[in-house]
Amino acid sequence: MTPPDTSGLEAALRAEVDGEVRFDAGSRGAYATDGSNYRQVPIGVVVPRTVEAGARAVSVCARFDAPVLSRGGGTSLAGQSTNTAVVIDWSKYCTGVLSVDPERRTCVVEPGIVLDELNRHLARHRLQFGPKPSTHSHCALGGMIGNNSCGASAQAYGKTVDNIRRLEILTYDGQRAWVGPTPPDERARIVAGGGRLAENVWINCAFSTVFAPFEEITAEEFERVTAVTYLGFVNGTRSALKRMLPRDRGTIVQVGSALGERSIPLQSAYCGAKHAINGFTSSVRTELLHRGSNVRVTVAQMPAVNTPQFQWVRSRLSKHPMPVPPIYQPEVAARGVLYAADHPGRKQYYVGASTVATIWANRFVPALLDRYLARTGFDSQQTDSVPPAGLDNLFEPVDRTPADDQGAHGAFDDGSHARSWQETLVRHPAATALGAGAAALGVARGLRRLTSRNP
């Protein structure tokens, strides 16, 4: 989108930004391509002399309603660094290494520094930034972060995302903030400060579980699962509302589960807590509606997700626990939560076709589902391999240090869906209702077939 007042924009950038402002045809042509086959002629190019000047350029562009595009080495292979936008090239001047902490093995750099340059600098401390794309001699750290670059050494050192501790971000409307793990006192300070940073969406998703028949779960374990999985949401919601109600804005997303509407065997504590979340949230929602509040609360009901939980939940099963197929990758779940956060008007969202099918089948044929799950629910939650030995996370976290971090994916990458057709349908409620009906009919038919074979 070209802004209506390009010459006004150019003049303002020249007047206000410390850097090169290039709107001539030659410069625009030079920045029209990157490492890909795509070509998009930019509106203009800004080469800021400092990070502050880059931030200033963004705020001028925002004033003129002009899109912006950051650029490092411009070696992207899928057109990521070309667009009809004002290109901000960080790679010429914003190349500093601001600090190195050899003991903690961290450094702070400006976004335009080229990877080989950084590694030359770090070599004197016998350190290097691990991920090394083939373009290491001219790709920049900002671009590596944008693309989550890897390269052959990522097998040993992880991808770029695994090597970033904190990031200073700049939003289009001029907000600058450091993001990353935030200690409680710093968080309290941010929240007390109010403004954009304190506003935020609040997402409740804490949980723990015990895989075992009910009579094998102790009272203490049951209480713990309930405290984390149910009261975690209750207290999280309380905390969020304390901040959101006085400002009369904000969104709370409860990460629910299909198991909050349809319980399965071997997870009585978890299913009970997930049901309770639905009841609790409906109650809070009616209270918000009653007082005409602009605070929104919505639930994203999840399918089985391939997270590391199955390696570290407490389990008394004879085999390794697993999610009930179909299993979805965590990215499907994350996109669902993000969509719910952006569209909090609806009471709930179903993520994954299996969630839709399960919930609707339970509405139509709950007793049939009881019998189906009694027959299949024990085996479908266990693999053929032996269970993991050692620690579980019921009372203590097992990923205490960044080195223990297991990431978002569990052990079931092979059988997990990276996309869900229902994800697209969820944006179109009429189509969702049709899809849900069809899926529920499909499940009901399958159940009938199965139950008719049941003696």
Ligand SMILES: Cc1cc2nc3c(=O)[nH]c(=O)nc-3n(C[C@H](O)[C@H](O)[C@H](O)COP(=O)(O)OP(=O)(O)OC[C@H]3O[C@@H](n4cnc5c(N)ncnc54)[C@H](O)[C@@H]3O)c2cc1C
């Ligand atoms: C021949 C060739 C080989 C390659 N080999 C590999 C490889 O082995 N492994 C690999 O992972 N990739 C590889 N790539 C892809 C690419 O080189 C890497 O992703 C590289 O790290 C991108 O860095 P860059 O500085 O060129 O990013 P750019 O292309 O400049 O930018 C990448 C993205 O990041 C954004 N961005 C840039 N700077 C900032 C900033 N400061 N703030 C916010 N966003 C920003 C851009 O808008 C864009 O979306 C290869 C590419 C080529 C052409």
